Amino acid sequence: MLEDELCMVCGLPQDLCVCEEIAKEEQIIRVFLEKRRYGKSYTLITGIDPNEVDLSALAKKLKSKLACGGTYKEGRIELQGDHRYKIKGILEDSGFAANNIEVQF
Numbered sequence: 001m002l003e004d005e006l007c008m009v010c011g012l013p014q015d016l017c018v019c020e021e022i023a024k025e026e027q028i029i030r031v032f033l034e035k036r037r038y039g040k041s042y043t044l045i046t047g048i049d050p051n052e053v054d055l056s057a058l059a060k061k062l063k064s065k066l067a068c069g070g071t072y073k074e075g076r077i078e079l080q081g082d083h084r085y086k087i088k089g090i091l092e093d094s095g096f097a098a099n100n101i102e103v104q105f
Contacts, residue, residue, distance in 0.1 A: 020095075023049060023052035024094070024096045024097070025095075025100070027048055027053075027096070029045060029100060029101045029102065030045070030046050030047050030104065031043065031084055031102065031103045032044055032046075032084070033084060040080070041082050043079040043080075043081065043082060044077070044078055045062075045078075045087065046075070048076075048077070049075075050072075050075050055072040056072060058072075058094065059071065062077065065086075066079060066090070084104070087101075088103055
C-alpha cells in the first residue's frame with residue numbers, strides 16, 4: 001500500500017478514514033448575527049477548526065443552499081443576510097452534531 005493512500009492522522013486507508021466525521025462531532029459551533037455598515041447584516045459561523053474541516057467547501061455548500069453571497073476567512077464563515085433560522089438544519093445535514101450548534105437569536 002502506498003503512503004499516499006493512507007491518512008496522515010489515523011493511518012487508515014483514505015476510503016476508510018473517519019477523521020473529518022469525528023472532528024465535526026467534537027466542535028462547538030456558534031452562529032450569530034453581526035450588523036455592519038449601512039445596516040447590512042451578516043450571519044457569522046465560528047468554532048469550526050479549518051485544519052480538520054474544509055471551510056471552503058462548507059462555505060460553498062452554505063452559499064448555494066441559502067442562495068446568498070459570503071466568504072470564509074480567519075477561521076470563520078461569513079454569509080450575507082440573516083440566515084440563523086436555517087443554518088442549524090444545514091449544518092446537521094453536513095454531519096455536525098445538533099447539540100454542538102449554538103444559534104444566538
